[in-house]
Amino acid sequence: MRARVLADGAAEGRALVLDEPLSFWGGVDPASGEIVDTRHPQRGASVAGRVLVMAAVRGSSSSSSVLAEAIRAGNAPAAILLGEADLILAVGAAVAEELYGRRVPVLQLTLDDLATIPDGAAVAVEEGGVVTLL
Amino acid sequence: MRLVVRAAEVLAAERLIPITRAHVDSCLYHGEATVDFVERLISGAAHVAVPTTLNVGALDLLHPELWHGDARAAERGGLLMHHYRALGCEPTFTCAPYQLAAARPSFGEQVAWAESNAIVFCNSVLGARTERYGDFTDIACAITGRVPDAGLHRDAARRARLVLRIGSDVPAALLDDDALYPVLGIVLGRRAGSRVAAIDGLPAGLSEERLKAIGAAAASSGAVAMFHAVGSTPEAPTLAEALQWSEPDAVEVVGLAELRAARDELTTVGGGAPPGTPIGTVSLGTPHASLAELRAVERELAGATPAPGVELLVSTARSILADAEQEGVAQRLRALGVELLVDTCSYIAPVLRPSPLPAMTDSGKWAFYAPGNIGVEVVFGSLRECIRSAVEGRVWRDAGIWSDA
Numbered sequence: 001m002r003a004r005v006l007a008d009g010a011a012e013g014r015a016l017v018l019d020e021p022l023s024f025w026g027g028v029d030p031a032s033g034e035i036v037d038t039r040h041p042q043r044g045a046s047v048a049g050r051v052l053v054m055a056a057v058r059g060s061s062s063s064s065s066v067l068a069e070a071i072r073a074g075n076a077p078a079a080i081l082l083g084e085a086d087l088i089l090a091v092g093a094a095v096a097e098e099l100y101g102r103r104v105p106v107l108q109l110t111l112d113d114l115a116t117i118p119d120g121a122a123v124a125v126e127e128g129g130v131v132t133l134l
Numbered sequence: 135m136r137l138v139v140r141a142a143e144v145l146a147a148e149r150l151i152p153i154t155r156a157h158v159d160s161c162l163y164h165g166e167a168t169v170d171f172v173e174r175l176i177s178g179a180a181h182v183a184v185p186t187t188l189n190v191g192a193l194d195l196l197h198p199e200l201w202h203g204d205a206r207a208a209e210r211g212g213l214l215m216h217h218y219r220a221l222g223c224e225p226t227f228t229c230a231p232y233q234l235a236a237a238r239p240s241f242g243e244q245v246a247w248a249e250s251n252a253i254v255f256c257n258s259v260l261g262a263r264t265e266r267y268g269d270f271t272d273i274a275c276a277i278t279g280r281v282p283d284a285g286l287h288r289d290a291a292r293r294a295r296l297v298l299r300i301g302s303d304v305p306a307a308l309l310d311d312d313a314l315y316p317v318l319g320i321v322l323g324r325r326a327g328s329r330v331a332a333i334d335g336l337p338a339g340l341s342e343e344r345l346k347a348i349g350a351a352a353a354s355s356g357a358v359a360m361f362h363a364v365g366s367t368p369e370a371p372t373l374a375e376a377l378q379w380s381e382p383d384a385v386e387v388v389g390l391a392e393l394r395a396a397r398d399e400l401t402t403v404g405g406g407a408p409p410g411t412p413i414g415t416v417s418l419g420t421p422h423a424s425l426a427e428l429r430a431v432e433r434e435l436a437g438a439t440p441a442p443g444v445e446l447l448v449s450t451a452r453s454i455l456a457d458a459e460q461e462g463v464a465q466r467l468r469a470l471g472v473e474l475l476v477d478t479c480s481y482i483a484p485v486l487r488p489s490p491l492p493a494m495t496d497s498g499k500w501a502f503y504a505p506g507n508i509g510v511e512v513v514f515g516s517l518r519e520c521i522r523s524a525v526e527g528r529v530w531r532d533a534g535i536w537s538d539a
Contacts, residue, residue, distance in 0.1 A: 056328070061250050064270050072167040095167070
């Protein structure tokens with residue numbers, strides 16, 4: 001699958017397909033990677049090292065900071081695959097790359113392509129936005 | 135400038151346009167990455183190019199005694215707030231900059247605002263124009279004085295795609311009650327996601343406080359950056375204008391049952407917190423209370439004080455507090471035992487007194503985020519319900535407003 005690159009990088013990990021949109025601020029603890037939004041159906045799951053698959057985005061404009069802090073602390077997703085372009089997450093990844101030299105790709109795929117990724121599947125992201133199910 | 139160009143690429147903009155002001159949310163501490171970023175800017179001798187207000191920080195700099203957290207977190211949070219002042223930002227420390235006369239953009243002004251509730255208010259209620267900027271991008275736009283010419287900065291994106299029609303079963307008394315508006319916002323966010331919606335069927339000329347409550351909740355449950363309330367918001371004198379004379383993608387009805395369900399979901403206490411459930415805290419002022427809202431708290435209290443052991447706290451801006459002190463309402467509220475918090479918010483800072491009992495709020499946004507952020511159980515209610523519950527020390531319900539007409 002070819003994706004639109006919002007923040008570039010290469011990564012591999014198991015997919016975590018979210019049932020509902022998640023705001024990083026108020027939704028993810030950057031000190032652990034855990035989903036802490038009490039209303040989220042996947043509360044308690046960890047995003048750390050996963051390829052996070054999220055069809056829609058929502059919530060706070062502080063999510064850039066929370067993503068950057070999660071990347072700094074080593075608790076960020078390996079990659080983030082979105083169904084819509086999101087400036088807030090793309091910038092969080094860009095700033096973390098600038099400050100710490102760590103890249104977490106943030107990509108936009110079509111909803112049809114996103115739907116082909118099963119939860120738990122091994123996913124590889126190459127630089128330039130190529131997404132492969134392993 | 136690299137960040138602004140990156141933003142332009144993500145938003146598929148062809149050029150940058152100048153802005154007149156900015157509102158920056160990056161001053162809230164979320165870990166060392168937030169300090170590292172601003173220290174990089176300071177080491178490059180950056181300074182804002184346009185008047186720039188600051189959103190809430192991690193602590194109340196004017197009332198440090200309210201902090202119950204650990205000293206290092208306070209030190210780092212305070213340092214970050216200080217650093218943003220050093221970049222030339224004004225120390226407003228409020229999530230409701232639209233309530234400050236000097237910071238309020240006028241209709242059609244191009245600005246760069248962060249803070250989800252402020253973004254919605256700016257676009258929807260003021261008719262000024264901002265995209266949904268987040269941390270880092272906000273200060274980058276303030277320093278360059280430029281934004282990508284994309285999204286809600288342009289006419290086309292401001293058109294309503296979705297029409298939400300208020301159902302005929304929603305009673306007139308509920309339409310006239312403050313309690314409806316944060317709940318309607320929760321429904322709006324869920325239905326609209328990131329789309330611009332027009333809400334049709336509300337009373338015309340809604341107060342800024344009610345529009346604020348809709349927007350803050352909608353930006354919590356969804357990624358709403360703009361909505362139209364037909365007859366109230368400036369780009370929607372009529373439904374046809376909100377739609378820019380096009381057909382909507384969808385027309386959906388919001389009925390009483392959906393509103394009641396959304397209201398119930400805002401309460402996390404098991405069993406829905408029936409009347410009589412003990413509470414330990416009442417938190418008001420999310421987004422920051424306006425002067426009118428501070429007066430409303432005094433009016434509802436009517437001289438009563440919170441029950442022993444119950445904390446009643448209202449968050450507001452330091453400049454609104456100064457106005458309230460000038461007027462005397464702040465002193466009168468304090469004399470009744472009300473705590474007034476500025477510069478921060480009670481769901482991001484450890485300021486509420488620890489209590490094993492649930493906290494009650496009239497804010498859809500607070501109800502949405504507080505359980506995850508500060509680990510409290512929440513009871514949602516109208517301002518009247520919150521105040522009366524604080525006085526009685528247990529949940530009081532105004533049974534009439536949510537029943538059938």
